[in-house]
Amino acid sequence: MTQHTDQTEVEPSPETRPAPAPPDLDYRLRQQAILSEFGVEALRGTDVDHLLQRAAELCAQGMGAEFCKALEYQRGADTLLVRAGVGWGPDVIGKARIGADLASPAGFALKTGRPVISNHLADETRFRTPQLMAEHGIRRAINVLIENRDGAFGVLEVDDTREGMFAEADIAFMQGFANLLGGAIERQRTESLLRAALARQDLLAREMSHRVKNSLAIVASLLALQARAAEDPAVQTALADARSRVEAIAGVHDQLWRQGDKAEGEGEGVPGELDLAPFLEKLVANLASGVPGQRLACAACPQRISADRAIPIGLLVNELVTNALKYAYPPETHPAGGEIRVRAERRPEGLVVEVADDGIGLPAGFEIGRNSRSLGMRVVGSLTRQLGGSLTIPAREKGTCFRLEVPLEMPPAG
Numbered sequence: 001m002t003q004h005t006d007q008t009e010v011e012p013s014p015e016t017r018p019a020p021a022p023p024d025l026d027y028r029l030r031q032q033a034i035l036s037e038f039g040v041e042a043l044r045g046t047d048v049d050h051l052l053q054r055a056a057e058l059c060a061q062g063m064g065a066e067f068c069k070a071l072e073y074q075r076g077a078d079t080l081l082v083r084a085g086v087g088w089g090p091d092v093i094g095k096a097r098i099g100a101d102l103a104s105p106a107g108f109a110l111k112t113g114r115p116v117i118s119n120h121l122a123d124e125t126r127f128r129t130p131q132l133m134a135e136h137g138i139r140r141a142i143n144v145l146i147e148n149r150d151g152a153f154g155v156l157e158v159d160d161t162r163e164g165m166f167a168e169a170d171i172a173f174m175q176g177f178a179n180l181l182g183g184a185i186e187r188q189r190t191e192s193l194l195r196a197a198l199a200r201q202d203l204l205a206r207e208m209s210h211r212v213k214n215s216l217a218i219v220a221s222l223l224a225l226q227a228r229a230a231e232d233p234a235v236q237t238a239l240a241d242a243r244s245r246v247e248a249i250a251g252v253h254d255q256l257w258r259q260g261d262k263a264e265g266e267g268e269g270v271p272g273e274l275d276l277a278p279f280l281e282k283l284v285a286n287l288a289s290g291v292p293g294q295r296l297a298c299a300a301c302p303q304r305i306s307a308d309r310a311i312p313i314g315l316l317v318n319e320l321v322t323n324a325l326k327y328a329y330p331p332e333t334h335p336a337g338g339e340i341r342v343r344a345e346r347r348p349e350g351l352v353v354e355v356a357d358d359g360i361g362l363p364a365g366f367e368i369g370r371n372s373r374s375l376g377m378r379v380v381g382s383l384t385r386q387l388g389g390s391l392t393i394p395a396r397e398k399g400t401c402f403r404l405e406v407p408l409e410m411p412p413a414g
Contacts, residue, residue: 031173034062035180042180046191051184052084055177059158060086063170067138067159070181071098071106073152080106080154087159088136098130106130106155109143113152115171116143119164133159142166146178148186156181209256209307216250241322241376248283248318252310255279274310276303276344276351283314284342287321293337294325300344303351305408312383313353313406317342319376319383320355320402328359328400350389350407358399368393 038058045051052070060068069085069092079097082088088096100107105116105127119140121129133141138159146153156178158166220243227239255274277300288296305313321340329338344353367373368391369381380402384391389406 028169028173031062034058035173035176038177039180042184045184046188048185048188049084051181055156055181056085059156059174059177062173063158063166065158065160066162067136069157069159070146070154071157072154073100073110080110082132083154092132096132098132103128104130105141106143106157109145109155110152113145113147115145115175116141117166117168117171118142119166137161139163140166142170142174144171144174144178146181146185148182150186150189153182153185206256209253213250213253216246216253220246220250244287244318244322245315245379247286248314249311251279251283251286252307252314255282255310256307273304273306276300276305276310276313279310279314280317280342280344283317284321287318287325291325294329295337295339296321296342297339298342300342301346303344303346303408305351309387309406309408312386313351313404316380316383316387316404317353317355319380323374323376324355324357324359324400328357330360333360350405353404353406354401356396356399356401361396361398362393362400 035058038055041054042051045054056068056070060066067085067087069082069088071080072083073079074081074097077097078100080100081094082092082096082098083094085093098104098106100110102108102111105118108114108127109116116127118124118127121127121133121139121141129138136159139161140163141157141159143155143157146156156174158170158174223239223243223246227236227243230236230239252274255278280300281298284296284298288294321342324340328340338357338359340355340357342353342355344351346352368377368384370378372378372381380391384404387404387406389404392403392405394401394403
């Protein structure tokens, strides 16, 4: 077997024997199959390093080459970093660099945007042979540009120590890989920017919630001071109720702030959402701290809901528990007090929240809503309508149970 170089017949040594030349049609069909395989990976993949490595592996495989490398342009240093590759030693990938100037094949492809074929690097007059390639005995190379809308990412290069000929059709094969890589890298960068923007939005929302919570805590403290200064018991009660409502709203913003880190770490968090269970548990615990003689229990299933849903639910539970604390266990009939239970669970039709006690029950003519004589019950009716839910009072042998059923999605405005 002979190889013709510069029209001089030379008998190659075993070390320089050309790579076998497969039938052109089978060769190209195989390349198309390999390119299609990578196209699926590029659409699904999000890890750029993995995609670069797979591109190098499959590109070398499709061209029957010994070496392939994906080079990333380092703008500050004007060099090309070997980001991934096959055939190279461990001291090359992620460490070795070559010049990005026009005198190197890869640099020429990068700067001009034109593919470069060098089938005889030893006799090449257009370019110098980079030291990395000389050290590995590279005899021929082919380079194509990897780019996207952000500009040039780098170069995809196939190399071989054996004599042979890279053809124009090989450029189309490699450019297919480069185009898929460019699109995948652009998508990954866009997604990274979007994630960063969402993280910043979440951080700002949490910071806002923290400030709102602090502001509401100041309002609650002022209401407490005003209540202590008031001489009329009715005024004291009204101010205490107002303080309780403000604290319920502050509790939502406190949970929005506190649950942010946990949600982000679990990959489940959505800005403006909180877990209903710890929110209700904290709300009930705060109410219990103000009435040492009563027993309050809370059993709530984990359920993430928006702040727009949590605030009216929290206010409603606050009103119902406060009402039970005042009236369910009168000292003359229940000197030891009693238990008030809050329960929340997810059902197919939505969320069910109950506030129940074993006390004296409701008085005759009790009403919820606009016609109620109690401000608290009018607030409860308004909140129920705001939630687009229903509030019922199931029959019980003793005590009272308020059952709120609400859809998890906010009803349309109007």
